[in-house]
Amino acid sequence: MLLLAGSTIATLCILALAGMPIIIALxxxxxxxxxxxxxxxxxxPQQTLAGLSDYxxxxxxxxxxxxxxxxxxxxxxxxxxxxxxxxGWMRGGLAHVNVGVSLMFGGMIGTSVADLAGTGSIVIxxxxxxxxxxxxxxxxxxxxxxxxxxxxxxxxxxxYSAVTGTSLGALFIAGIIPGxxxxxxxxxxxxxxxxxxxxxxxxxxxxxxxxxxARDAILPMGLPGLIIGGLVxxxxxxxxxxxxxxxxxxxxxxxxxxxxxxxxxYRVLVDAAVLTGEILLxxxxxTALGWALSQARVPVxxxxxxxxxxxxxxxxxxxxxxLLLALIAGMVLDPLIPMIMPVLLPSLLMLDVDLVHxxxxxxxxxxxxxxxxxxALALLVAAQIGKxxxxxxxxxxxxxxxxxxAFLALLVMVPALSTGLSGSMK
Numbered sequence: 001m002l003l004l005a006g007s008t009i010a011t012l013c014i015l016a017l018a019g020m021p022i023i024i025a026l027x028x029x030x031x032x033x034x035x036x037x038x039x040x041x042x043x044x045p046q047q048t049l050a051g052l053s054d055y056x057x058x059x060x061x062x063x064x065x066x067x068x069x070x071x072x073x074x075x076x077x078x079x080x081x082x083x084x085x086x087x088g089w090m091r092g093g094l095a096h097v098n099v100g101v102s103l104m105f106g107g108m109i110g111t112s113v114a115d116l117a118g119t120g121s122i123v124i125x126x127x128x129x130x131x132x133x134x135x136x137x138x139x140x141x142x143x144x145x146x147x148x149x150x151x152x153x154x155x156x157x158x159x160y161s162a163v164t165g166t167s168l169g170a171l172f173i174a175g176i177i178p179g180x181x182x183x184x185x186x187x188x189x190x191x192x193x194x195x196x197x198x199x200x201x202x203x204x205x206x207x208x209x210x211x212x213x214a215r216d217a218i219l220p221m222g223l224p225g226l227i228i229g230g231l232v233x234x235x236x237x238x239x240x241x242x243x244x245x246x247x248x249x250x251x252x253x254x255x256x257x258x259x260x261x262x263x264x265x266y267r268v269l270v271d272a273a274v275l276t277g278e279i280l281l282x283x284x285x286x287t288a289l290g291w292a293l294s295q296a297r298v299p300v301x302x303x304x305x306x307x308x309x310x311x312x313x314x315x316x317x318x319x320x321x322x323l324l325l326a327l328i329a330g331m332v333l334d335p336l337i338p339m340i341m342p343v344l345l346p347s348l349l350m351l352d353v354d355l356v357h358x359x360x361x362x363x364x365x366x367x368x369x370x371x372x373x374x375x376a377l378a379l380l381v382a383a384q385i386g387k388x389x390x391x392x393x394x395x396x397x398x399x400x401x402x403x404x405x406a407f408l409a410l411l412v413m414v415p416a417l418s419t420g421l422s423g424s425m426k
Contacts, residue, residue: 008033008292026285033292044288051287057162061276062242063153066249068268073253073260075220079104082217085210092194093202094130096187098123102144103183116145116381124386134388139397142382146367150179156337156363163341166355168238169231174356174418189403223248283338290342316412318351326365360418368404371397
């Protein structure tokens with residue numbers, strides 16, 4: 001069994017670190033397992049198709065499409081004006097606006113990289129022209145984009161729900177408070193840095209301007225609220241919520257604001273189809289990999305190892321051990337959840353871990369992994385947008401990475417921050 005597990009995991013890691021496409025690495029690792037174990041080769045397509053059979057995955061392409069429509073429809077400009085009126089009066093005003101826009105915009109797109117692409121091209125040049133260091137602007141934008149995977153709708157939560165069978169509505173609701181707290185933690189760090197570096201407010205506070213900006217932004221910001229309200233009150237299912245999000249985004253972009261034409265819509269549809277295909281293929285192959293590792297008894301060995309290291313009823317430390325494993329994997333693997341959860345799920349069930357709570361924790365871990373070397377996908381994208389040196393951006397992100405790790409530890413120690421709201425909604 002040790003040879004099976006070692007050869008499978010080694011194949012995946014070596015190919016991923018060598019820069020091979022993750023789909024090829026997944027296929028190769030499962031093939032190696034079947035070859036070493038003498039298994040039936042048709043097990044791989046069977047397990048891959050089984051991983052795509054969960055009905056909740058229907059919501060994934062719908063929310064991706066809705067986010068693409070909102071992004072292409074120029075909704076970010078309205079949110080920037082509102083965030084500026086709301087946070088621009090604080091020290092380091094533009095940096096606070098950066099975080100505020102990610103909190104609002106990420107809740108519509110649901111993926112951190114899409115949020116980064118939608119807002120980074122606007123806010124990074126603005127911060128640089130206002131005197132903020134370029135690496136700092138890129139690092140903050142990359143880190144704040146991680147808020148988008150917590151505030152519903154969230155693509156990582158959809159994938160987590162599909163793999164674990166956890167209620168998607170409960171996950172969406174559970175991410176609201178941590179998303180807001182993550183934004184507050186980043187703003188607190190910005191406040192300290194702004195006082196140290198003498199960064200000034202970007203504008204004065206005016207009630208009239210705030211009311212005007214809020215009026216212009218109320219329709220775009222209504223999308224997450226309508227989705228959550230519909231799920232809480234049972235108006236529609238998660239898949240129906242995705243269809244509603246698409247219709248709402250189309251209505252705003254093409255009828256109300258008229259900022260998206262048919263040609264632009266065609267590009268959005270193509271991009272959404274390509275991204276959906278890539279993600280679903282990874283989901284299916286990751287299920288096959290999880291099956292292979294389960295056959296090699298990796299989850300049982302992992303649970304036993306954790307029980308040996310933490311022999312007492314130390315739930316928080318056991319969860320931290322699993323998250324550390326996920327964080328290490330997240331440094332080189334993207335997307336993380338469909339690849340790591342089939343391995344961790346049996347251990348979570350053995351340890352009787354609340355799956356809603358762990359869902360929020362693993363999503364935060366995803367956000368941390370995207371700004372942690374050696375891959376640090378979000379930092380690479382932000383550095384490219386801002387035309388900054390990647391090493392300088394990674395160095396500037398150190399303080400924000402420390403904030404995210406401390407925030408993750410807080411969520412582990414205080415589960416009510418994640419489960420309180422979803423529990424009260426029940």
